[in-house]
Amino acid sequence: MRIDRAGWPFLVVPLGPAAVLAALGRVGGPRWARLAAWPFLALSAYMALFFRDPQRRCDVVPPSSDEVLAPADGVVMVAGEPQPGVAPEGDWQQVSVFLSVVDVHVNRAPYRGRISEYSYQPGSFLAAYRKESAHRNERSELWVRDGDRTVVFRQIVGVLARRIVTRVGVGAQVATGERIGLMKFGSRMDVFVPRGCTVTVAQGQRVRGGETVIARWSAPH
CATH class of the missing domain: 2.70.70 (Glucose Permease (Domain IIA))
Structure with missing residues (x-):
């Protein structure tokens, strides 16, 4: 899916804390760390949806x-x-x-x-x-x-x-x-x-x- 270039910062920034929290959860850290990663992932997914740039007939x-x-x-x-x-x-x-x-x-x-x-x-x-x-x-x-x-x-x-x-x-x-x-x-x-x-x-x-x-x-x- 094509993403408008203006959307990449909004899409990428939430992935940073999501990755950190997910990593903490994988190495025996608190379970809440993995759960806390999901809102950041959801925000990144929404940004991809918002800034999508589909091809049209024209x-x-x-x-x-x-x-x-x-x-x-x-x-x-x-x-x-x-x-x-x-x-x-x-x-x-x-x-x-x-x-x-x-x-x-x-x-x-x-x-x-x-x-x-x-x-x-x-x-x-x-x-x-x-x-x-x-x-x-x-x-x-x-x-x-x-x-x-x-x-x-x-x-x-x-x-x-x-x-x-x-x-x-x-x-x-x-x-x-x-x-x-x-x-x-x-x-x-x-x-x-x-x-x-x-x-x-x-x-x-x-x-x-x-x-x-x-x-x-x-x-x-």
Whole structure:
């Protein structure tokens, strides 16, 4: 199983005390030493689960130029009309995906093109499923343009998340579904598409990053 490089420190560090405690238990030490090793092993296993980076369909088959893909795994919170005061200036539709602590947290570009704008906004750490988190929480925002098509997407931290990792910047050329970063420990991603797109998901639907089509351009490119 592939692990995102940001996860290796979290995965390896708990193994140190686990190994020491297990060794103490093997050489006639107290039985509690062996038992105490298990929580550290469980924590390391969870970190491997959290930072897993599975291959997705977009890694093998290039998506259609008319498809906007889910940027992450999770449950759709918003699909269609944007939440008040959340969307960028302009006329947009919104798709928001809530990532629980057991979902894959690798983030992917929802659409192809050149990153024309990037911004980072410090903020609060409200629960990511609350609508206020979209404009009050710490977040990054990226604009990707391909010709006359523009898609905006945001990485927004949650109550447990304390760091956004964004591995692309202004001028970078990204493919639809390409890995662009991750968020650590529970979060949400918002995608804003123009009215020229048809939103193809519904609130409450589970989506898979890099696979589920969340919107489709209605007019030819």
